[in-house]
Amino acid sequence: AQSVTQPDIHITVSEGASLELRCNYSYGATPYLFWYVQSPGQGLQLLLKYFSGDTLVQGIKGFEAEFKRSQSSFNLRKPSVHWSDAAEYFCAVGAMGSYKLIFGSGTRLLVRP
């Protein structure tokens, strides 16, 4: 069965520091991978997605993620965090022929001034 693991429940970084949020997935075939961000009281907003091709994908707000098949990982990175990046981040997996998304439990990012 498909599953997504986000091992870090909370992460705190200082403003201007780099960020990496971890995501590991379990799926038999090549998955579609997504990162969403959720601010308080807001719906989920798509940051980026991977379907195929180049394993390093660029997203909005300066985020990027790298698909590593050998590690079943799709970690999210940002070189310099801004205070406005404080939010909850969700990794999700989908698949060709399947319309539903399987989400991880999320990582809450806190940004120190």
Add this chain to the structure above:
Amino acid sequence: GAGVSQSPRYKVAKRGQDVALRCDPISGHVSLFWYQQALGQGPEFLTYFQNEAQLDKSGLPSDRFFAERPEGSVSTLKIQRTQQEDSAVYLCASSLGLSGGTEQYFGPGTRLTVT
């Protein structure tokens, strides 16, 4: 254009009451999804519509949950005889396409609290 909207944004129900949650998807979006997000968890799939057809309701937790999309646009999620374990945020999403790779656009959710 407008995004996905949901109403009400907050709902408090006494145990045993019935509730109805509304979703207005983005105009022209064929696919519509409902997810349940418990506190501190990621969203979990409830059900999927392609136009007016409910193609998958495998995630509905019990027969107290019912969803419909009669004209292929607005959808309603109904919960009968609410229980405390139904307390969660209910998210609606819509997408233009039919495949798993199509971006899903999420609404702000309805926070349901059952007392």
